[in-house]
Amino acid sequence: MxxxxxxxxxxxxxxxxxxxxxxxxxxxxxxxxxxxxxxxxxxxxxxxxxxxxxxxxxxxxxxxxxxxxxxxxxxxxxxxxxxxxxxxxxxxxxxxxxxxxxxxxxxxxxxxxxxxxxxxxxxxxxxxxxxxxxxxxxxxxVPDLTGIEGADEHALAVKPIGDLLPKWDRLLADAERGQGPRRLAIVGGGIAGICLAFAAASRLRHTGASITLIGAGPSPEINAGMARRVGHALKRHGIALLSGEPVVAIHRHGVTLANGDSVAADAVLVSTHAAxxxxxxxxxxxxxxxxxxxxxxxxxxxxxxxxxxxxxxxxxxxxxxxxxxxxxxxxxxxxxxxxxxxxxGEPLEAYVPQRDHLILIGTGDGSAIGGRGRWLSFEGRWAWRLKDWLDRRFMRRFR
CATH class of the missing domain: 3.50.50.60 (FAD/NAD(P)-binding domain)
Structure with missing residues (x-):
């Protein structure tokens, strides 16, 4: 010591x-x-x-x-x-x-x-x-930003959540005053990134801000049926989707992809690898x-x-x-x-986590997309009510 x-x-x-x-x-x-x-x-x-x-x-x-x-x-x-x-x-x-x-x-x-x-x-x-x-x-x-040049300086990491929230508050305050951001990029095509894209689009819609979701590939966490539903919902909400190329750099004016292309952005949220x-x-x-x-x-x-x-x-x-x-x-x-x-000093029990679990993705407009396993997918306002009920029930346990 x-x-x-x-x-x-x-x-x-x-x-x-x-x-x-x-x-x-x-x-x-x-x-x-x-x-x-x-x-x-x-x-x-x-x-x-x-x-x-x-x-x-x-x-x-x-x-x-x-x-x-x-x-x-x-x-x-x-x-x-x-x-x-x-x-x-x-x-x-x-x-x-x-x-x-x-x-x-x-x-x-x-x-x-x-x-x-x-x-x-x-x-x-x-x-x-x-x-x-x-x-x-x-x-x-903690976020693993080591593979993205400039991320530490120019990006808003989603995790830990406690660090993100005050930065999100400042971003919203600037948007309400008309000082930006006018273009928001979200890096990470997994479930977290998809959820953030819908949430940001809903919150910033009245400001006229554009949202771009950037992922290196399709999310392995959701099945094909959910992926189709998510794709259609992103289009309905005016969220641009770029997939196939990872982000290698983030700078003041946007992001740079592995193929050299640039995506203009005034603010960048990163929800990718964890450390x-x-x-x-x-x-x-x-x-x-x-x-x-x-x-x-x-x-x-x-x-x-x-x-x-x-x-x-x-x-x-x-x-x-x-x-x-x-x-x-x-x-x-x-x-x-x-x-x-x-x-x-008693014997312990073994735990085997479930292989498949229910996934519910809120689309920010009172609806949600859900699914489980390789085949099940669904969407609707009832799916959002289910997610809201599950989340509120969980939180009531601690109040």
Missing amino acids: DRRAKSCRCLATLPVPSRLRKAGPNEDPVLPDAPKHLLLVGGGHAHVIVLEAFARRPEPGLRLTLVAKDRFSPYSGMLPGHLAGLYGREEMHIDLERLARRCGAALIEGEASRIEPDARQVCLGSGEVLAYDVLSIDIGI PPRVLHEAALEKDGRGFLAIGPTLQVLGWGNVFAAGDCATMEAHPRPKAGVFAVRQGPVLARNLRRALR
Whole structure:
């Protein structure tokens, strides 16, 4: 440990009775005499479900701490609707402080600067060191802009969402004053990019701004029927679609494609490749070929019985899936049960993610395009009502 870490103070363990009463025949088993500390690093979708689970059924003698960059955690499923003006800012955020209070957890607003699994501790950017018995990591992703020249300076990265929102607010304010942008380019032809294109077109329609969606190829996440429906909807909304050539550079006046062509733009949103957060780079934990935490079916980091991970920052080696919020949500209940079992010394359950999942893409006009698997595709206003109901139902769990 370096000098800075040595100067960090460890948080003291909260006092608990030296002996806990034994559980009755119909009660859950209790923790051993020694108090345990469960440390959750990151306020992602899986961790909010863990907090909800421990609020509904507290674990006797457990000390629980959540470390999150911000008090309010955005729900990615509502981001396009918010950008389109269909949801207010507060409707798409989960209040982590309120949620932590419900389950008796301590919330620390900050970020992990170093993870030391051998020492069982996490050092924060503030200099504070947190010792743990069981650790869970759900810190999301950062944009990978390394392959696009000028992206760091001239692009608006979609992830992390908390960094995008104030930039989007400024963009809208400029548009309302007639100061631009008149031409908006969105880089990324996947589901996220498609959703953003519809949202931007809906929000900026009255300003006369043009929208161009640029993708290197067709999205592998949607089937042929959905792709046809999306193509027709993009035309109806006046959104230009350019596919086949990746973006290699972003500059003040637009973007440059791999074939040398240029696309004029006053603002560029990028929703392409993801990268693991910097804190994972130096952590002595097993990773996949791209630097994301490698986890097994029990959501434990490979080789570490007391370290778990979920959400976009982790990859299930045996069952890789796209970096999408739906998988983090599905991991949440399993993660909560396995963290509880790990603290008790009980066997863990295995989790196999579904291969196909329901996809719903809002078109910003009260309608949506949906599908699942290789064949099913549909669209209509009822599909948007379904998506809205699912998203609002999810958010009501944390209010």
